[in-house]
Amino acid sequence: MNIREFYGEEPRRQASAEVPFGDGWTDHHDIHSTYRLSWVEDTREIYSVREPHPGGILARYLDQLRVDQADIDELRVEILAVADREAIEAALAGWPAVMEEHDSLRWARRQLISLSSAGATP
Numbered sequence: 742m743n744i745r746e747f748y749g750e751e752p753r754r755q756a757s758a759e760v761p762f763g764d765g766w767t768d769h770h771d772i773h774s775t776y777r778l779s780w781v782e783d784t785r786e787i788y789s790v791r792e793p794h795p796g797g798i799l800a801r802y803l804d805q806l807r808v809d810q811a812d813i814d815e816l817r818v819e820i821l822a823v824a825d826r827e828a829i830e831a832a833l834a835g836w837p838a839v840m841e842e843h844d845s846l847r848w849a850r851r852q853l854i855s856l857s858s859a860g861a862t863p
Contacts, residue, residue, distance in 0.1 A: 743814050746818075753783040757781050757782045758782045761779050763836060767843060775794065784823070785826075787822050787853060790818055791816065792811060792816060822856040829853070832852040
């Protein structure tokens with residue numbers, strides 16, 4: 742689902758406070774994108790948003806490249822887990838250092854997979 746659909750399907754997400762867990766996560770299958778992770782207080786969901794960088798990963802850092810912003814449909818959301826904040830923080834302990842590594846989103850997924858089973862209700 743895209744970011745608009747994500748917020749549109751659950752009204753609690755729109756008004757909720759969110760806790761960011763970085764915006765430089767990477768996936769080796771998608772080298773021209775970064776991902777940001779956030780936890781939604783009211784639904785207890787931690788999700789990733791794919792943020793494509795058509796000009797390459799450096800375009801994220803170099804404004805002078807003037808790369809167009811991604812279309813809303815390209816901002817894809819994946820719910821990674823449903824859990825309370827303390828459990829998310831424990832699972833992602835040390836995340837700022839790991840986020841800078843190659844394929845860091847894989848690490849985050851592995852850390853979070855045990856926190857909620859598929860189909861968990863927020």
